[in-house]
Amino acid sequence: MAVRSGLAFVLLINTGVVTCHLEGEAPKKIAIIGAGIGGSSTAYFLRQKFGHNVGIDVYEKGTIGGRLATVTVNGQEYEIGGSVIHPLNLHMQEFVKQLGLKHRKGVPEKVAIFNGEHFVFEETDWYLQDLFKLWWRYGFGLLRLQMWVEEILEKFLRIYKYQAHGYAYSTVEEMMQSLGGERFINLTRRSMTETLQELGISQRFIDEIVTAVTRVNYGQSASIPAFVGAVAIAGVQAGLWAVEGGNKLVCSQMLESAKVNVIHTTVTSISLQQSGNKPLYQVKYESENEGGYDFYDIVIIATPLHHETTNITFNDFTPPFTPFPGHYQRIIVSVVHGYLNSSYFGFPDPKLFPFATILTVESAKLFMLSTGSICPVNITTNYRRKQPQEAAVWKVFSLKPLAKEELKTLFRSYYSVQVTDWLGYPQYQSGKGIPPIILHENLYYLNGIEWIASAMEMSAIAAKNMALLTFNRWNQHLDMIDQKDLVHKIKTEL
Numbered sequence: 001m002a003v004r005s006g007l008a009f010v011l012l013i014n015t016g017v018v019t020c021h022l023e024g025e026a027p028k029k030i031a032i033i034g035a036g037i038g039g040s041s042t043a044y045f046l047r048q049k050f051g052h053n054v055g056i057d058v059y060e061k062g063t064i065g066g067r068l069a070t071v072t073v074n075g076q077e078y079e080i081g082g083s084v085i086h087p088l089n090l091h092m093q094e095f096v097k098q099l100g101l102k103h104r105k106g107v108p109e110k111v112a113i114f115n116g117e118h119f120v121f122e123e124t125d126w127y128l129q130d131l132f133k134l135w136w137r138y139g140f141g142l143l144r145l146q147m148w149v150e151e152i153l154e155k156f157l158r159i160y161k162y163q164a165h166g167y168a169y170s171t172v173e174e175m176m177q178s179l180g181g182e183r184f185i186n187l188t189r190r191s192m193t194e195t196l197q198e199l200g201i202s203q204r205f206i207d208e209i210v211t212a213v214t215r216v217n218y219g220q221s222a223s224i225p226a227f228v229g230a231v232a233i234a235g236v237q238a239g240l241w242a243v244e245g246g247n248k249l250v251c252s253q254m255l256e257s258a259k260v261n262v263i264h265t266t267v268t269s270i271s272l273q274q275s276g277n278k279p280l281y282q283v284k285y286e287s288e289n290e291g292g293y294d295f296y297d298i299v300i301i302a303t304p305l306h307h308e309t310t311n312i313t314f315n316d317f318t319p320p321f322t323p324f325p326g327h328y329q330r331i332i333v334s335v336v337h338g339y340l341n342s343s344y345f346g347f348p349d350p351k352l353f354p355f356a357t358i359l360t361v362e363s364a365k366l367f368m369l370s371t372g373s374i375c376p377v378n379i380t381t382n383y384r385r386k387q388p389q390e391a392a393v394w395k396v397f398s399l400k401p402l403a404k405e406e407l408k409t410l411f412r413s414y415y416s417v418q419v420t421d422w423l424g425y426p427q428y429q430s431g432k433g434i435p436p437i438i439l440h441e442n443l444y445y446l447n448g449i450e451w452i453a454s455a456m457e458m459s460a461i462a463a464k465n466m467a468l469l470t471f472n473r474w475n476q477h478l479d480m481i482d483q484k485d486l487v488h489k490i491k492t493e494l
């Protein structure tokens with residue numbers, strides 16, 4: 001490798017077009033570590049930006065899809081990780097369209113919020129009645145909350161236009177600043193509770209409705225930062241969808257369409273090797289019985305780099321890297337095939353139990369975050385939800401594995417239980433700022449964006465930014481990075 005660069009350099013000096021050729025020399029090999037939605041969409045966008053000559057290797061130690069995964073119950077698959085997608089998640093929409101996949105629409109359901117003793121909110125068949133109930137109990141909280149989320153979403157949608165024009169950001173903070181100014185940055189630092197209180201939203205509404213939503217989506221209270229809180233609220237809005245056949249199909253099909261080389265092995269270390277004017281990175285890996293290494297011009301890490309989530313070591317970098325501070329939230333997903341114990345929720349007759357999803361508020365009496373009847377990833381046109389007295393497939397979220405007695409409390413009886421123990425998303429209170437994107441000249445990190453909000457679309461946005469950033473930096477298009485005032489610039493460009 002040293003020879004290649006040295007030779008190129010000599011040739012260039014002789015022809016007298018040093019800068020031009022140095023810029024034009026394309027990267028030969030790129031490594032991506034992790035084949036979740038982040039790594040897979042990075043591969044897809046890199047292929048679009050860098051063309052077909054660059055070799056792209058994607059390392060995956062587990063299964064393709066990462067935190068997008070399914071389990072099989074009775075011959076049908078069910079989502080156990082990232083499951084719902086917002087209608088305005090435009091990258092996810094585009095992937096599904098480009099890959100020829102199909103939308104799987106949600107099946108209507110009724111939701112209730114449980115406090116360990118009784119329901120504090122029950123959805124009915126009557127929309128106006130529900131609104132009236134909410135208004136009566138919480139005042140104008142719901143309306144204010146909706147307007148607040150809409151306003152954030154509207155600004156956030158700017159990212160698609162900026163990315164379509166090829167603009168990239170070197171940090172997550174720059175991206176947020178560009179989308180919504182200092183106000184957006186503040187939303188990642190101040191708590192949801194504090195921010196909503198300032199909007200005049202009642203404590204009761206925060207404790208009952210907002211908390212139920214942050215618990216089911218992030219396993220945490222409403223004291224998480226306001227921005228991720230807004231993403232959680234968007235995650236219960238109307239029009240949510242998923243991918244027919246399972247969300248993880250997006251990952252495998254993107255990797256296939258990008259014609260990358262998927263290597264099923266665990267990356268153990270990344271070391272810096274200097275080579276002429278550009279650094280070269282050695283990626284070492286280890287499988288059950290063999291190990292090896294390879295060299296890359298660009299390396300992109302698409303998996304969380306925190307103490308409990310990774311063992312990858314970094315060698316020969318000065319100053320040395322260590323995992324980022326802050327922890328990932330443990331979240332247990334139990335998929336139970338059985339009969340719900342409706343008595344536990346105050347409905348002795350199971351036939352009369354109308355709810356498919358039960359959310360919860362904070363209470364010492366509760367051992368779960370939520371319980372919901374779920375639909376398989378393939379839905380036929382005549383699919384219907386099970387009647388409440390029938391056996392169904394339920395998904396229970398909890399912070400600790402459910403004890404036998406707890407399962408026996410929640411279910412009258414059951415056929416099977418499948419437990420997945422995730423390190424699901426950042427524990428937002430434990431963070432100390434947002435990790436960087438650029439770790440070294442051509443060594444990058446994707447998952448820092450999870451610290452403003454962890455969601456499939458956030459990883460896809462980070463992935464598109466990654467492809468644009470690596471491309472713009474490699475080709476010295478510095479005017480396409482961290483540009484201020486894009487709102488006005490793009491208007492005049494059009």
Ligand SMILES: Cc1cc2nc3c(=O)[nH]c(=O)nc-3n(C[C@H](O)[C@H](O)[C@H](O)COP(=O)(O)OP(=O)(O)OC[C@H]3O[C@@H](n4cnc5c(N)ncnc54)[C@H](O)[C@@H]3O)c2cc1C
Nearest residue numbers: 034036037038061062066067082083084267303424455456
């Ligand atoms: C229970 C749960 C529910 C969720 N619900 C939703 C939802 O409804 N909607 C939504 O939008 N988001 C949801 N999310 C969040 C969403 O799933 C994640 O934000 C997203 O999937 C993260 O993708 P990623 O590619 O960045 O990371 P990951 O999916 O974690 O991918 C990282 C990959 O890297 C691999 N890897 C790690 N270390 C190495 C190594 N050393 N060598 C090789 N490979 C390695 C891992 O095996 C993994 O496959 C949910 C998450 C969880 C856990």
Ligand SMILES: *[C@@H]1O[C@H](CO)[C@@H](O)[C@H](O)[C@H]1NC(C)=O
Nearest residue numbers: 181182183184185186187190
């Ligand atoms: C952001 O927060 C800082 C510090 O709390 C505050 O001084 C500033 O006014 C806030 N900016 C906006 C636009 O809300």
Ligand SMILES: *[C@@H]1O[C@H](CO)[C@@H](O)[C@H](O)[C@H]1NC(C)=O
Nearest residue numbers: 101102244245246249377378
């Ligand atoms: C589920 O849907 C996917 C995507 O449409 C399809 O490829 C797969 O064959 C389907 N599986 C079943 C069991 O119907």
Ligand SMILES: *[C@@H]1O[C@H](CO)[C@@H](O)[C@H](O)[C@H]1NC(C)=O
Nearest residue numbers: 266306307308309310311312
């Ligand atoms: C890191 O290595 C230790 C010791 O071998 C192991 O127990 C742990 O599970 C590993 N962590 C990850 C995230 O792979």
Ligand SMILES: *[C@@H]1O[C@H](CO)[C@@H](O)[C@H](O)[C@H]1NC(C)=O
Nearest residue numbers: 341343344408409411412413
């Ligand atoms: C169901 O819930 C009730 C009320 O909490 C409880 O007394 C009972 O033991 C639970 N289990 C079954 C199998 O009914």
